[in-house]
Amino acid sequence: MRRTRTLKPIQTTKNVENILSCTEEGQPLSPMARMFHEPESNVYIIIVIGFQTQINPEVVKANLVDTFLKQPRFSCLQVADEKNGGQLKWVRTEVDLDNHVKAPSPDLNQVESPDMYVEDYVSNLSRTKISMSIPMWDIHLLNIKTSKAESVGILRVHHSIGDGVSLMSLFLSCSRKVSDPDALPTLPASKKQKPCSTSSGGFLQHFIKLFSVLLIYWNTLVDVVMFLITILFLDDTKTPLKGPSGVGSTPRRIVHRIVSLDDVKLVKNAMNATINDVMVGVTQAALSRYLNRKYGKNKKGGGGAAGNNNLPKNIRLRATSFVNLRPYLGNEDISETMKSSSDVKLGNLIGYVLFPFTIALREDALDYVQSAKATGKRKKATLEAIYTYFMAKTFNKFFGAKWGSFPTQTTLWFSNVPGPQEEITCFGHQMAYIAPTCYGQPNALMIHVVSYANKINIILSVDEEIVPDPHQFCDDLEESLKLIKDAVIYQGLVDCNVY
The missing domain is CATH 3.30.559.10 (Chloramphenicol acetyltransferase-like domain)
Structure with a gap:
């Protein structure tokens, strides 16, 4: 085994002793x-x-x-x-x-x-x-x-x-x-909104600004009402993926599947979407395939044969999707805080939104991404995540943690974290992949997406009593991405010669 050298620290101008004293x-x-x-x-x-x-x-x-x-x-x-x-x-x-x-x-x-x-x-x-x-x-x-x-x-x-x-x-x-042992990893740059000019544009520009603000407040009101209704009585449809009460204390099977980031970017660029839009679309397609197969096996008389649409109508299937609130609450960017391990501010600055997944068999695989893109755009024009964060803090403070707990009415948890753009080492050991996830959550299924270099890793954390075949679900995710990528190429949305 070759010798592995220790980590060489990045030099910063901050006084480490002062940082350490702030416990x-x-x-x-x-x-x-x-x-x-x-x-x-x-x-x-x-x-x-x-x-x-x-x-x-x-x-x-x-x-x-x-x-x-x-x-x-x-x-x-x-x-x-x-x-x-x-x-x-x-x-x-x-x-x-x-x-x-x-x-x-x-x-x-x-x-x-x-x-x-x-x-x-x-x-x-x-x-x-x-x-x-x-x-x-x-x-x-x-x-x-x-x-x-x-x-x-x-x-x-x-x-x-x-x-x-x-x-x-x-x-x-x-x-x-790996390419520069003294340099920190590079994270994907987050898109920052351009500041709006207030000195020009006239009545139309001011009207558009006013309409945008009113739309955000309206969407927030709708989402808050839906959130409260969900907490009180609105449960997801009882599907083969929906866990019972108490599922948070059950053991988990954790599996992951690595796919090509280039394939995801191909779809992203062709459809003018984000990587998150594409991965949510892939997840919608995989959930639809998986549930269609499950419902088909439960049908008698051959009605559930492969290729048939076995899905019930109007399935309500939502994810508790987590949102990093640091950009909204004025905290430092991750690229700034990771200059030294002492600078990193640990804590739980996250809110969450109730993200609806459309469960259906589509003739055009690109419809899954279009649907995810539309829902994602709608969820960006709301303050729902900030509301759930402050609601949880308030309820915990005045009524106890039980009243401020996470909703158990949704079917799954969904989360994604951007990873480094290049190959990296940790304590001198070169990484092949990274697969973060959770256990103990009040859902039978969690899907986590993380990028690393030219790959994307999709991680599942499942209760095997509810999802006994997580590797099959990984196959559905991989096949769904392939079908969406093939549809992009077939419909001429990308230059095949360049690809």
């Missing part, structure tokens, strides 16, 4: 953090990382001291404050890395399928919780070669410590480009 000692958990401790939503983030080399556990431990352990939340217990009604608070503690870094040594002669060994290992983690007697995170290092990597690392963090965006920021602060 959260004695502070209560935020309302959003407390939501992730509720019995129906006791959520853990789990990040599976494939590496192109064997992992050196001692190198990982040495680097954790200068990165993760400089984060107060990675060095704090969550302790009940009896003086404050048993509310959890942060209490600084000494961290023994041996309690957090696990490096099992499986007997490779007894492992029939390395891929299944890793999959089972991750699934077994979802059956357990991290003791609250230590900071609620751990790392598992598996030096076992799979079909996609030479070794696998698994980072597990309780969601109360931070959301996916802040943890991605922390992770990337520990990473460097």
Whole structure:
């Protein structure tokens, strides 16, 4: 095994000692953090990382001291404050890395399928919780070669410590480009709206601005009313993907499928859409294929044969889709905060929207993307995510976490996080893929999308009692992307010679 060098820190002008002195000692958990401790939503983030080399556990431990352990939340217990009604608070503690870094040594002669060994290992983690007697995170290092990597690392963090965006920021602060070992990874640039000129344009421009503002407030009102109706009584249609009450406490099977980012960009450019629009369209197509097959198997007399439309009419299927609120709440951009692991601000600055998926068999596969694009545009013209964030904080503060918990009426959780645009190393180990997801959420299905270099990884976290065939669902996702890409080429929306 070749020697793996330790991480060389990026030099910054900030005073690290001042940063380290600003701990959260004695502070209560935020309302959003407390939501992730509720019995129906006791959520853990789990990040599976494939590496192109064997992992050196001692190198990982040495680097954790200068990165993760400089984060107060990675060095704090969550302790009940009896003086404050048993509310959890942060209490600084000494961290023994041996309690957090696990490096099992499986007997490779007894492992029939390395891929299944890793999959089972991750699934077994979802059956357990991290003791609250230590900071609620751990790392598992598996030096076992799979079909996609030479070794696998698994980072597990309780969601109360931070959301996916802040943890991605922390992770990337520990990473460097393969092409330039001293440079931080590059993230996809977010599109910033151009400031509107107020000195020209006349009546028409002012009318358009006024109409846009009124539209946002109207959409927000509609979404807030729909949200309250959902919380009170509006449930999704009972489909084979809809989990029962209490599903948040069940173990999960976590699988993932890697697809080409170039294929997604091909569709994106041809349809003047976003990558998120394309991936939501692919998900709609895959959900429709999967449910059509499930309903077909339940039909008698051959009525559910392949190729038939077996779907019931008017299926209501929605996702709780998470939105990073940092750009809206004036927080620093992720590319700024990841210059040093000490600069990263962990926390849960996320809101969520109720995102409707159209379940139907389409003759034109591009209709799935068009539908996703239209819904996405509508959801961008609303303050729903900000409302749900502040509503959760308010309800938690005055009525307790139970009243501010996540909606259980939706069918799935959906989330996406942008990843680095180039190949990177973490603590000197070159990455092959990254697959973040969650367990403990009050839905039987979670779909997570993350980009890395020229690939997109689609990760499923499923309750096997509800979704017993997650690999088949991955096949549906991959096939749906292929059908949409082929439709773009067939309809002449892209120059085939260039492609």
